[in-house]
Amino acid sequence: MVPIYPKAGRRGTWRVVISVRGKQREWTLKGLKAEAEAFEARKRLELEAGELAEVRSAPTFSAFCATRYRPHAEMHLRASTWKVRVYQLATLIEHFGELRLTSISTDHVEAYKRRRLADGRQPRSINNELAVLQAVSTYAREIPVPIARFAVQALPVRGRGRVTFWSEAQVTALYEALEEQSPELLPIVVCLINTGMRKGEALALTWEQIDFARGHIRIWPNEEWQPKDNEPREVPIGEALMPWLRRERRSSTWVFPCSTGERWRCWPKLQFDRARRAAGLRGGPHTARHTYAAHFLKAVPDMYLLSQVLGHSETRTSKLYAHLLPEHLERARGAVSLVPSLGAAAAEARRRWG
Numbered sequence: 001m002v003p004i005y006p007k008a009g010r011r012g013t014w015r016v017v018i019s020v021r022g023k024q025r026e027w028t029l030k031g032l033k034a035e036a037e038a039f040e041a042r043k044r045l046e047l048e049a050g051e052l053a054e055v056r057s058a059p060t061f062s063a064f065c066a067t068r069y070r071p072h073a074e075m076h077l078r079a080s081t082w083k084v085r086v087y088q089l090a091t092l093i094e095h096f097g098e099l100r101l102t103s104i105s106t107d108h109v110e111a112y113k114r115r116r117l118a119d120g121r122q123p124r125s126i127n128n129e130l131a132v133l134q135a136v137s138t139y140a141r142e143i144p145v146p147i148a149r150f151a152v153q154a155l156p157v158r159g160r161g162r163v164t165f166w167s168e169a170q171v172t173a174l175y176e177a178l179e180e181q182s183p184e185l186l187p188i189v190v191c192l193i194n195t196g197m198r199k200g201e202a203l204a205l206t207w208e209q210i211d212f213a214r215g216h217i218r219i220w221p222n223e224e225w226q227p228k229d230n231e232p233r234e235v236p237i238g239e240a241l242m243p244w245l246r247r248e249r250r251s252s253t254w255v256f257p258c259s260t261g262e263r264w265r266c267w268p269k270l271q272f273d274r275a276r277r278a279a280g281l282r283g284g285p286h287t288a289r290h291t292y293a294a295h296f297l298k299a300v301p302d303m304y305l306l307s308q309v310l311g312h313s314e315t316r317t318s319k320l321y322a323h324l325l326p327e328h329l330e331r332a333r334g335a336v337s338l339v340p341s342l343g344a345a346a347a348e349a350r351r352r353w354g
Contacts, residue, residue: 012030012031013028013029013030014028014029014030014031014033014036015027015028016028016036016039016043018043018044025043027043058101058102058103058145058146058147060097060098060099060101061093061096061097061099061100061101062093062096062098064101064136064140064145065089065093065136068140068143068145069089069136069139069140070089072139073085073135080200085132088128088132089136091116091129092112092129092132092133092136095108095111095112096108096133101145101146101148102146102148103148104147104148104150105148105150106150106151108150109130109133109150109151109152109153112130113126113130113155116129117155123155123157124157126155127154127155127157130152130154133152134152137152162323163293163294163320163321164282164283164290165287165291165295166193166281166283166287166288166291168295170279170281171193171291174189174275174276174279174281175189175190176279177275177276177278178272178275180275180278181271181274181278182272182274182275184258184271185268185272185275187244187247187256188202188256189272189285190240191205191241191256192285192288192292193288193292194238194240194241194292195217195236195237195238195241195292196235196288196292196293196296196310197217197235197289198289199267199286201219203256203264204263205254206253206255207249207252207253207254207255210237210245210255211234212237212245215242216235216236217234217235217236217237218233218234219233219234219235219311220232231311233308233309233311235309272284272285289310293306293317293320293324294321294324297321297324297325298324303318303322303325
C-alpha cells in the first residue's frame with residue numbers, strides 16, 4: 001500500500017509518509033495523485049540509499065571503543081574507575097566487537113546477558129557491564145556517530161545480605177598467619193582493621209598524609225587515589241596502629257611499600273589469601289573495613305561519627321551497619337504517638353489502649 005493520503009478538506013493536496021529503518025519522514029504536495037506517487041518512489045530510493053551508506057560507514061563496536069570512547073573515558077573518569085572499566089570494555093568487546101554500531105539490537109543485548117549468566121557471573125556484575133554499554137551508546141549519540149536504538153534492561157538483583165566481620169579472636173588469628181606467611185603485609189592489614197580505610201587509600205598512603213602531632217591520617221584525592229566521593233576526610237590513629245607507623249621507614253614516600261620500597265600497584269591478593277586461609281577465615285580487605293565498623297559501634301554507638309570516619313553518608317552507613325545496633329531502631333519506638341481525642345476513633349482508642 002502506497003503511503004499517500006489526501007489532505008482532508010484540501011482537494012489536490014497529498015500527504016506522503018515514508019518510514020525507513022524506523023525513521024519516519026512526511027511531506028505535503030499539491031498536484032495529481034500520480035505525481036505524488038512518483039515523488040514517493042523517488043524519495044524512498046534516496047532515503048534507503050542514504051541509510052545504507054550510513055550503516056556501511058558506521059564503525060564496529062571494537063573500533064569505536066578503541067579510537068573514540070577509550071580516549072574520552074580515560075580522560076574523564078577517575079583512575080580507579082577506569083581500571084575497572086578497562087576489563088568491562090574488554091568483556092563487552094568479546095561479544096559486540098565485530099558488530100557495527102548500527103547493527104546492535106536488543107536481541108544482542110539479551111544474548112549477552114544469557115551468556116554472562118551461563119559463565120557464572122552475578123547479576124550485579126552483569127548490570128555494571130550493561131551500564132558501560134549504555135555509556136558507550138550515549139557517547140556515540142552525543143558526538144554524534146550513527147548507532148542503533150536498543151533496549152538495555154537490568155537483571156533483578158537480590159538485596160545485599162548483612163555485612164560480615166571478623167571477631168577479635170579471628171583478627172588475632174589473621175595477624176599470626178600474616179606474620180608467618182606474609183609478614184610484609186602485616187602493617188597494612190593492621191592499618192585497615194584499625195582505621196576502616198579502603199584498600200586503595202592504604203596502598204596510596206604517603207607520609208605527608210600522616211599528622212603525628214594531631215594523631216590523624218588525612219585522606220585526600222590525589223593522582224594515585226581518588227576516594228569515591230572525592231571528599232577529603234581525617235581518620236584517627238589509635239594506640240594499636242601508632243607503633244606500626246613509628247617504625248623505621250622503608251620508603252621516603254609510601255607508608256606501606258612493597259618489598260622493593262615502591263608503591264603496591266594493586267592489592268597483593270595471593271599473599272593475603274594465603275594467610276587468610278591459614279587463619280581459617282573468609283573475606284577480603286573490605287572485610288577489614290566492616291570489622292572496624294563493627295568494633296567501632298560496639299565501643300562508640302554513634303552512626304554519624306562512624307560515617308565521618310568511613311567517608312560514607314550517614315544513610316549508607318545506617319543501611320550497612322544498623323543491625324549491629326539493635327537499639328538503633330528501638331529508639332524510634334514511640335517517638336510519634338498522636339492519639340485522636342474526638343469522635344468514634346477516640347472511643348475506639350480508649351477501648352483498646354485505655
